[in-house]
Amino acid sequence: MSEKFSAALRIGDLNDYIAPSQACIVSLKGLKKNDKPEVSIANKQVNFEPVKISLKDCLACSGCVTSAETVMLEKQSLDEFLNNINSGKAVIVSLSPQSRASIAVHFGISPIQAFKKLTRFFKSLGVKAVFDTSCSRDLTLVESCVEFITRYRQNQLVDDERSKSSLPMIASACPGWICYAEKQLGSFVLPYISSVKSPQQTVGAIIKNYVCQELGLRPEEVYHVTVMPCYDKKLEAARDDFVFQFESHVEGLESEINMISEVDSVLTTGEVLELIQSKEVDFKSLEETPLDKILTNINEEGYLYGVHGSSGGYAETIFRYAAKTLFGRQIDDPLTFRNIRNSDFQEVTLEVEGKTVLKFALCYGFRNLQNIVRKLKNGKCDYHFLEIMACPSGCLNGGGQIKPNSGQSPKELSQLLESVYMENVLVASPFDNPIIKGLYDKWLEQPGSVKARRYMHTQYHPVEKSITSQLHNW
Amino acid sequence: MMELKEIQRLEGHTDKVWSLAWNPTTGHAGIPLVFASCSGDKTVRIWEQNLSSGLWACTAVLDETHTRTVRSCAWSPSGKLLATASFDATTAIWENVGGDFECVSTLEGHENEVKCVSWNAAGTLLATCSRDKSVWIWEVLPGNEFECVSVLQGHSQDVKMVKWHPTEDILFSCSYDNSVKVWADEGDSDDWQCVQTLGEPNNGHTSTVWALSFNVSGDKMVTCSDDLTLKVWETESVGTQSGGGFAPWTHLCTLSGYHDRTIFSVHWSREGIFASGAADNAIRLFVDDNESQVGGPLYKLLLKKEKAHDMDINSVQWSPGEKPVLASASDDGTIKVWELTSY
Numbered sequence: 001m002s003e004k005f006s007a008a009l010r011i012g013d014l015n016d017y018i019a020p021s022q023a024c025i026v027s028l029k030g031l032k033k034n035d036k037p038e039v040s041i042a043n044k045q046v047n048f049e050p051v052k053i054s055l056k057d058c059l060a061c062s063g064c065v066t067s068a069e070t071v072m073l074e075k076q077s078l079d080e081f082l083n084n085i086n087s088g089k090a091v092i093v094s095l096s097p098q099s100r101a102s103i104a105v106h107f108g109i110s111p112i113q114a115f116k117k118l119t120r121f122f123k124s125l126g127v128k129a130v131f132d133t134s135c136s137r138d139l140t141l142v143e144s145c146v147e148f149i150t151r152y153r154q155n156q157l158v159d160d161e162r163s164k165s166s167l168p169m170i171a172s173a174c175p176g177w178i179c180y181a182e183k184q185l186g187s188f189v190l191p192y193i194s195s196v197k198s199p200q201q202t203v204g205a206i207i208k209n210y211v212c213q214e215l216g217l218r219p220e221e222v223y224h225v226t227v228m229p230c231y232d233k234k235l236e237a238a239r240d241d242f243v244f245q246f247e248s249h250v251e252g253l254e255s256e257i258n259m260i261s262e263v264d265s266v267l268t269t270g271e272v273l274e275l276i277q278s279k280e281v282d283f284k285s286l287e288e289t290p291l292d293k294i295l296t297n298i299n300e301e302g303y304l305y306g307v308h309g310s311s312g313g314y315a316e317t318i319f320r321y322a323a324k325t326l327f328g329r330q331i332d333d334p335l336t337f338r339n340i341r342n343s344d345f346q347e348v349t350l351e352v353e354g355k356t357v358l359k360f361a362l363c364y365g366f367r368n369l370q371n372i373v374r375k376l377k378n379g380k381c382d383y384h385f386l387e388i389m390a391c392p393s394g395c396l397n398g399g400g401q402i403k404p405n406s407g408q409s410p411k412e413l414s415q416l417l418e419s420v421y422m423e424n425v426l427v428a429s430p431f432d433n434p435i436i437k438g439l440y441d442k443w444l445e446q447p448g449s450v451k452a453r454r455y456m457h458t459q460y461h462p463v464e465k466s467i468t469s470q471l472h473n474w
Numbered sequence: 475m476m477e478l479k480e481i482q483r484l485e486g487h488t489d490k491v492w493s494l495a496w497n498p499t500t501g502h503a504g505i506p507l508v509f510a511s512c513s514g515d516k517t518v519r520i521w522e523q524n525l526s527s528g529l530w531a532c533t534a535v536l537d538e539t540h541t542r543t544v545r546s547c548a549w550s551p552s553g554k555l556l557a558t559a560s561f562d563a564t565t566a567i568w569e570n571v572g573g574d575f576e577c578v579s580t581l582e583g584h585e586n587e588v589k590c591v592s593w594n595a596a597g598t599l600l601a602t603c604s605r606d607k608s609v610w611i612w613e614v615l616p617g618n619e620f621e622c623v624s625v626l627q628g629h630s631q632d633v634k635m636v637k638w639h640p641t642e643d644i645l646f647s648c649s650y651d652n653s654v655k656v657w658a659d660e661g662d663s664d665d666w667q668c669v670q671t672l673g674e675p676n677n678g679h680t681s682t683v684w685a686l687s688f689n690v691s692g693d694k695m696v697t698c699s700d701d702l703t704l705k706v707w708e709t710e711s712v713g714t715q716s717g718g719g720f721a722p723w724t725h726l727c728t729l730s731g732y733h734d735r736t737i738f739s740v741h742w743s744r745e746g747i748f749a750s751g752a753a754d755n756a757i758r759l760f761v762d763d764n765e766s767q768v769g770g771p772l773y774k775l776l777l778k779k780e781k782a783h784d785m786d787i788n789s790v791q792w793s794p795g796e797k798p799v800l801a802s803a804s805d806d807g808t809i810k811v812w813e814l815t816s817y
Contacts, residue, residue, distance in 0.1 A: 184585065374621075
């Protein structure tokens, strides 16, 4: 099977062994099963399109996917991306800050230079706009902060054991972790996971639901591609939860129902590099083009801005917000994270009157994830928030990132990426982001509102293993 | 002439017996020999020797914890804990409390069947392996707590066995992908790494590797396989390295032509004899060939015990103690204890 997916997915999901009598249980999206046989006596010959089970259906199932399918998944996006540009759709690209850092390091330039050159590159291919998922991440962070406060207060109020299970709140941005939690851990862990969408899906929701309307485009006319540090994000984009129904009215025709994906496809950083190389572009000499400001964290002086934390900054941002909101503690100094077992497991605490009132952790990599899960199961987990990422070293080290140069160790590359990630990037609270403020003012109303919950939150679903896949014994 | 004489035939398991393990702290200073056996009947049995009669009796049945086949069992070096690996995807840790065995911890995380479990020499680390192709290393903490140290992925198929080196904290795993992998915690990185792969390109096995065993000094290793061969490997300067890196293993010789069917188990005694158990129901013993000519075979067959069991032999293990005996576990649901005698 593919080495490119995260450990959580490789262990929990992909398996070359196909169990005997494995019935396909995939539901056909948008097509309800008709158990009654139909006998047609019409004279006319009717041509039916064959129903296809797509790769995304298989990957979401717990059944028989083998590693051959993952090869298909890895290859499909680049071709599909180029085909959609040529088909006349309005293609929009949303770039993650981790991918930007990886490309910057690879070419020896700064993140903003990388961003501007990538914008030029994509537009030369026919892309209409290039956005920044640092921007949608700020929206994710705002909603996460509000969700945490709600959970924390509920946890303090209620004494019965059931309600206390809303803490620790676990970050939801890592699709490898989500997939593992749904498939391997199921109902016991899903309530802990934040319901806020990841920055990838958040930017997709904004584009397809709001930006399209503002620009006078129909969502089905827009093809939205994200550039992400890991392959697991491809799985995230394919979830049923991130497909919505849009009713369009074409003058003179009956309204038709369209199923719209928030994210139509995902390219990894490595795939973008591959694309640059296949076009034989001299990337370093590429002219820098102005950035599209609608959904990009760039200020009037031309500086990028964002939060600390190269895996999204969930623990750090929520910690500061909780300290201020719940305990009146304004924390402007850098947070002091303490290594617990290794550098991929760190924690930070807030003490008020000698008592620990906030305890947050960064938990990266599959082995550390396992230890947290054990504590959750044993009821011995005393954290309030967990930033769980399946990849060791976090998102900058995602499987889709550009690999180390010969002579460069993974550790050296990781450290370099960390320093470049925030190079010339201003630190700014997501609550101060004018774009996010504008989205609430004009569309979502306020953090935690019904509308915000509808567009910016999601659900998780335990995957039941089929009985046949558990029968073998050897 | 040497003979493998049956001392006892032990019944009790109601399904095939997969594996057995001798408690390493028994068999000395008047302490009766004790071993554990595990089975497709989902139970683990504890067998203790009666010092007067010299025979073993079942003193405990560990049941109602594992929900599927128990595939492997291993005692901690202290003899106080017993780890059992099961097809129910868990590894259970049992503590001997005044003769009763209590399950004190359950290790979860493997996606499916756990095939083997092994303690390191100091009893500080535990390794497990699974059909999910991964090898997990756990640290043993006070209070019967366990913490996941590493999840090792490198095998491309089902991992059949894990075994720690007898003196170094180096882990060996063997697999359905025909290879043996060597894992070490190299100082620079923060995690365990595969430091060597013994596969076909370097004289490795051409089919599933089922088991491996070390000689007493730990500088030689024997592996057994579906390819009907035993292979012996060696390394240099075990233990004498002063802060140096890992010393690689090289192929020494291959013992072919002796086995008719898959070899499921191999174990090297402190006296230098290694035993094999196979699907042809026979036990074979091999020993150094001191009279070997230059370029001749390094090991020779000491004896073959035909029809040692009625069905496949899944495990053969030499006991600790001054006068080791050999125990064998079989698909026929029985365990036999053997004595090597001369006549």
